[in-house]
Amino acid sequence: MYNDRVYDVHSLGxxxxxxxxxxNSPSLxxxxxxxxxxxxxLSFARVGDSNWRHVSVIRGDSFADCVYHHGRFFVVTMEGLLKSWDLSGLHGPKKKTIIAEDDGDFSDVITRYLVSTPWGHLLQVRVILDTDQENRVKVEIDRCDLKSRKMVALSPSKALxxxxxxxxxxxxxxLPINKFPELRPNCIYFTTPRLRNDSTFMRHYNQWSGAKVYDMNKKTLEPAFPSGGGNFGTMYPSEIWFTPSL
Structure with missing residues (x-):
């Protein structure tokens, strides 16, 4: 319940x-x-807490993604602002603004992701509307240079x-291709992004439903495997990735 309202399962997301x-792992x-x-x-809780505590409230924009990287939580907004929080201290959250201005592409951005790489870089993945592409989607990857506080564009081969x-x-x-040869190199496997109830998205991006694979070299977006899809799939995605414990 929230504000005396009971939410069904679909409404949770x-x-x-x-x-x-x-x-890290809750066991640790x-x-x-x-x-x-x-x-x-944006809210946080420590293991053992009985409630969540607010970190930040945003207006006129929205939080697109969050990732834990080098001891801090980094959050990017739909307009491209980037901030980080240190939540480990005893005296409350410590915020740092990394990028304070939008990147100029936010009107065409479908969604954004932050990725902490195995080699220590923080990447931003931007999924952008591109009507020149058959699938109307273009993906760009930038490295977040935390020292200069700028985004550095990367080529597909260098990015992934x-x-x-x-x-x-x-x-x-x-995942490395030599250990998982059924996968494709320099490709991003997406599940349908978390979407707001936006009629603009429904008009332009209906082909992005279910699980998709984007080839950074070919700039193509294809189904990763057969899916029910349709409008229902774009608004209430059921697919997620999971890593089995072996």
Whole structure:
């Protein structure tokens, strides 16, 4: 319940929370950060806490993604602003603004992701409307230079270094092609992004439903495997990536 309202299962992902990010395994202690209330609020809780505490509220924009990287939580907004929080201290959250201005592409941005790479870089993945493409989608990857506080554009080969990347509403995952030969190098495997109830999206991006694979070299978006899709799939995605415990 929230404000005396009872939410059904579908509403949880549309009205209550968008994404939850962990600093590490709950068994080791740690912190969870949640993007919720239609991307307008950021809250956190430590293992053992009985309630969530607000970190930030945003107006006129919305939080697109969050990732834990080098001891801090980094959050990017739909307009491209980037901030980080240190939530480990005893005296409350410590915020740092990395990028304070939008990148000029936000009007065409479908969604954004933040990715912490195995080689230590923080990447931003932007999914952009591109009507010149058959699938109307273009994906660009930038490296977040935390020292200069700028985004540095990367070529497909340098961005992913020949790996396959899985992105969605759970934690990102990099997989080497030599160990998983059925995957494709320099490709991003997407599940349908968490979407607001936006008629503009429904008109332009209906082909992005279910799980998709984007080839950074060919700039193509294809189904990763057969899916029900349709309008229902774009608004209430059921697909997520998961890593089995072996």
């Amino acid at each position: 549309m009205d209550v929370y968008d994404k939850v990010v962990l600093s 202690g740690g912190i969870a950060v949640a993007i919720h209330l239609d991307g307008k609020r 270094r020949g790996l396959a990347v899985f992105l969605g509403q759970n934690s990102p995952c990099f």
